[in-house]
Amino acid sequence: MRGPSSSHTAGAFHIALLARSLLGAAPTRAAVWFDPSGSYGACYRQQGADLAFAAGLMGWTMADERFGDALRIAADAGLALEFGLRTLPEADHPNTMDIELSGADGRTLSLRANSVGGGAVEIVRLAGWRVRFTGDAHEIAVETAPGREAAIAELLSRDGAALRQPESQARAGRALVAARRRAPLPPDAAAAMEGLAVWTTQPVFFVRVGPPLFASAAEMLERAMERGDSLGHVALDYEAELLGISRDAVLAEVARRLDVMGRAVQRGLAPSGHAMQFLEPSAGAIFAAEAAGRLVGGGIHTRAAARALAAMQVNSSMGVVCAAPTGGSAGTLPGVLVTLIEEKGLSREAASLAFLAAGAVGVVVANRATFAAEVAGCQVEIGAAGAMAAAAVVEAAGGTAQQAADAAAVAFQNAMGSVCDLVQGAVEIPCHTRNAAAAATALLCADLVLGGYRNPIPLDETIDAVYAVGRMLPPELRCTALGGLAATPSAHALKPRAAPRRNTDGDPA
Numbered sequence: 001m002r003g004p005s006s007s008h009t010a011g012a013f014h015i016a017l018l019a020r021s022l023l024g025a026a027p028t029r030a031a032v033w034f035d036p037s038g039s040y041g042a043c044y045r046q047q048g049a050d051l052a053f054a055a056g057l058m059g060w061t062m063a064d065e066r067f068g069d070a071l072r073i074a075a076d077a078g079l080a081l082e083f084g085l086r087t088l089p090e091a092d093h094p095n096t097m098d099i100e101l102s103g104a105d106g107r108t109l110s111l112r113a114n115s116v117g118g119g120a121v122e123i124v125r126l127a128g129w130r131v132r133f134t135g136d137a138h139e140i141a142v143e144t145a146p147g148r149e150a151a152i153a154e155l156l157s158r159d160g161a162a163l164r165q166p167e168s169q170a171r172a173g174r175a176l177v178a179a180r181r182r183a184p185l186p187p188d189a190a191a192a193m194e195g196l197a198v199w200t201t202q203p204v205f206f207v208r209v210g211p212p213l214f215a216s217a218a219e220m221l222e223r224a225m226e227r228g229d230s231l232g233h234v235a236l237d238y239e240a241e242l243l244g245i246s247r248d249a250v251l252a253e254v255a256r257r258l259d260v261m262g263r264a265v266q267r268g269l270a271p272s273g274h275a276m277q278f279l280e281p282s283a284g285a286i287f288a289a290e291a292a293g294r295l296v297g298g299g300i301h302t303r304a305a306a307r308a309l310a311a312m313q314v315n316s317s318m319g320v321v322c323a324a325p326t327g328g329s330a331g332t333l334p335g336v337l338v339t340l341i342e343e344k345g346l347s348r349e350a351a352s353l354a355f356l357a358a359g360a361v362g363v364v365v366a367n368r369a370t371f372a373a374e375v376a377g378c379q380v381e382i383g384a385a386g387a388m389a390a391a392a393v394v395e396a397a398g399g400t401a402q403q404a405a406d407a408a409a410v411a412f413q414n415a416m417g418s419v420c421d422l423v424q425g426a427v428e429i430p431c432h433t434r435n436a437a438a439a440a441t442a443l444l445c446a447d448l449v450l451g452g453y454r455n456p457i458p459l460d461e462t463i464d465a466v467y468a469v470g471r472m473l474p475p476e477l478r479c480t481a482l483g484g485l486a487a488t489p490s491a492h493a494l495k496p497r498a499a500p501r502r503n504t505d506g507d508p509a
Contacts, residue, residue, distance in 0.1 A: 001119060002062055003315030004427035006327035007095055007372055007479075008040065008047035011115025014204045015097070016056025018123055018135055019111060021201045025103035027057050029080045033098040035088040039374040039479045040095055040115075043425030046277070048318060050083055057081075063320050088112070092124075094374035094478065109199075117372030117380075118325045126199060129169065129176045135204040137163055137180040143197035144175050152177040152196075155189045163209065182209050182244075209244035213237060215367045217405050217459035220360055224401035231391060231401040232353030235360035254352040260322045261311065261334035262341075267319065268310025274317045277426045277496045283310035300343060301443050305436035308335025312432045325362045325371045328378075328420075328427050329385035331435035333358055336389040336442050340396050350396060357395035358388035361408045364459065369467035373420035374479040376470020378434065383415030383466065386438035386445075393446035406455035409462040411438075411445040416466050419477035421484025423491040430485055 001010040020027060032053055034041040044050060054070035055062065057079060066073060074081055088096055095115040102108050112125035123133040126141060133139040138161075142152050153166040156179040166179040185200070213234075214220040224234045239250045267273065269284045287306040290298045308331035315321045315330045324333040337355060340346045346354070365371065365384050373381045390407035394400075399407075415438070423429040449455065457465075476483030485491055 001321060001323050001327060002048070002052075002067055002318050003321050003327050003330065004318065005047040005049075006119040006323040006325075006330075007115045007117055007374060008044060008049045009052045009327060010062065010119035010323060011095065011117075011121050012044075012049040012052035013056040013062050014119060014121045014135055015099070015113045015115060015123070016053045017059070017204050018121070018133060018201050019099055019101055019109070019113070020057050020059055022111065022123070022126065022199045023101045023103055023107055023109045024200070025105055025107055026059070026079075027101045028078055028104045029082075029100075029102040030057055031082040031084070031100045033084055033086050033088065033100075035091050035096055036085045037475070038088075038091065038094045038096060040097060041085045042480045042482070043422070044083065046425035047427060050081070051318075053083075054079070054081055068318060093372075094475075095372065115372075117370050117375070118366070119323050119327075120366075120371070121204075123201075127197070129171075131176075131178055133201055135201065136206065136208045137182065137203060138184050138207070139178070139180055139201045140185060141176055141178045141199045142193055144177065146170055146173065146175045149175050149177050152193070153179070155192055156181070156185070159183075159186055159189070182207055206243045208242055210241045212363070213241055214363070217361075217364045217463075220364065221401055221405055229401065230353065230395055230399075231357040231360050231404040232355075232395045234401060235356035235363075236353065238360065238363065239356070250356075251349065251352050254355050255348055257322045258337065258348075258351055258355060260320060261324070262338055264311040264314040264319065264321045264330070265307045265334050265338045266310075268313040269307070274313045276313065276316045276428055278423065278494050279313075279316070279428050279432060280497070281313055283307070283313055300339060301440040303343070304335045304339040304439040304443060306335075307338050308332050308435045308439035309432055311335060312428075312435050316426070316428050316432070324358070325365070325384055325388065326373075326381045328373065328422075328431050329381040329435060329438070331432070332382060332385035332438040332442065333389045333392065335435070335439035336392060339439075339443075340393070344396065346396055354392040354396040357404050358392040361388045361391045361405070361459070365463055368460065368463045369470070372479075376467055377418055377473045377478055378420040378431075379412075379415045379418040379466050380470055381420070382431070382434045382438050383412055383418050385435070386415055386442050387412040389439060389442035390445040390449075393443055394450060397446065397450055399446075399450055403449050405459045406453075407442075407446045407449040409455050409457060409459040410448060410453070411442055412459075412462050412466055413457065414441065414445070417469055419473060419484050420479040421477060421486045422479065422481055423486050424494060424496075425481040425486075429491070429494075 312331035387408040
């Protein structure tokens with residue numbers, strides 16, 4: 001993704017891609033409405049959501065080097081974009097939005113969507129119908145007359161590509177049949193529905209074709225124990241089964257994402273080229289000061305922290321990063337993994353397995369809680385990243401799956417209660433230093449467990465407690481820039497150094 005925010009930038013981009021697909025044509029007008037009590041309304045522009053909507057509605061990739069100019073290019077191409085605030089009745093998420101689209105051929109469409117954290121999204125209302133499209137399948141909805149539901153369902157599933165039985169609903173003399181598929185609808189089935197209202201989406205993520213092998217840490221660890229596997233190997237099996245691809249293909253994709261992380265760290269350590277809104281680049285200077293022995297402590301923890309800071313500088317200047325698990329926490333895991341690769345000689349395969357071990361912890365967080373700071377504070381973004389990174393360290397060190405889960409739990413326990421109080425809505429202060437601290441802490445928590453600390457509160461219970469605490473936080477402390485550090489006089493007095501509306505890292509598409 002391009003930084004700075006997975007919820008606001010990547011999420012907006014994915015929603016826009018799905019909206020364009022559902023319209024079935026290039027849009028010429030789009031109006032996007034945010035609830036004034038939600039998070040988007042407070043900081044959609046600071047976090048590049050407007051650029052992301054424009055890029056997605058034009059059908060670009062998110063890594064497109066024109067991303068920073070997306071609004072201008074959209075206007076030049078005849079796409080009229082409007083963003084505004086209005087009360088959204090029955091909104092059930094801080095990142096809910098209503099979108100109204102028009103195409104050059106006269107087609108129109110209204111939909112409601114949620115950006116639910118980590119770039120994940122859901123379309124929850126389509127032309128007034130309640131749906132749930134999540135972008136990880138070929139999703140189809142067909143409006144028809146009552147009594148035709150069975151025939152439409154048969155058309156949507158007769159080739160065996162349906163991932164589950166199509167679902168139907170009825171209202172006001174009409175019916176809707178919706179299906180999730182592993183492949184697009186065959187031409188003959190599409191032709192048989194000519195004249196009906198048909199909405200389709202192209203996947204924006206890998207298509208999930210198999211069942212998840214675990215949903216909780218307890219199930220994850222039970223599988224590891226039964227098979228004598230490390231957490232990384234358990235996660236490797238999970239991804240291969242879920243996506244229906246080979247283990248080698250999983251490792252290749254993970255290695256590609258490791259490369260994205262490595263490039264972000266490398267670029268972030270350079271002294272210039274980071275058009276951040278408030279912060280000056282400092283990662284390279286810190287790294288050099290540590291190498292010169294000018295710091296009090298120094299060592300691998302400080303170098304991991306500097307690398308984490310470096311990746312966040314790229315993130316905040318709208319460079320390409322890997323959400324890990326989010327844009328706001330895109331520095332912690334790269335800081336740790338690149339440090340292990342460069343300083344501990346971790347092989348590419350071993351680094352990929354460490355990455356997967358981190359992902360296994362992320363799966364449990366996603367199932368039991370959320371990655372959205374708008375819902376549960378910074379603890380489920382940078383706190384989750386620190387927990388994931390601690391598991392990665394244990395995997396890299398040859399520890400057991402139980403030790404990896406315990407290290408993750410300890411790291412999470414020490415991030416509990418962390419609020420999201422980003423200054424002036426920008427993913428910089430205190431996000432950057434929190435990523436740096438989380439990277440250093442991940443190494444420490446892994447060492448504690450590997451050295452003999454016995455964690456009494458298991459990972460599942462820790463995640464449940466973190467989530468419960470997060471839901472207790474007032475809205476002012478959940479990504480609205482209204483409380484915490486964001487409410488201090490110094491935060492209000494800060495003047496932007498630059499508005500990063502253009503990417504400056506030179507990253508190719």
